[in-house]
Amino acid sequence: MTTLTKKELKKMEEYYYWSGYKDWHPFPKELKAEIMSVYGEEPFPHTWTEQDIWEGSRKMIINYFDNKSN
Incomplete structure (x- = not known):
């Protein structure tokens, strides 16, 4: 069984921060609640x-921030 934990969600935040999406952090x-x-x-x-x-979360994260900027 695999589920997302708060620790893993924190890793995702750090991944996007260090990948160049610094304005998405935190x-x-x-x-977070939706994911x-x-x-x-x-x-x-x-x-x-x-x-x-990771793939489903990636889609949710990108969709969230794309809709925020519009």
Whole structure:
């Protein structure tokens, strides 16, 4: 079973910061809550892989900040 933890979410924030998205750091509380609500628990009977979590989170993060700038 793979789920997203607060520690992993912190790693994602650091990854985006060091990748050049310094104005995205720290993530807003509502974005963190949205990501954790989706990936913080296993969707029984399905399972997440690490790749599912990182890719899905990446899409949510980019979508969030793209919509914020418009």
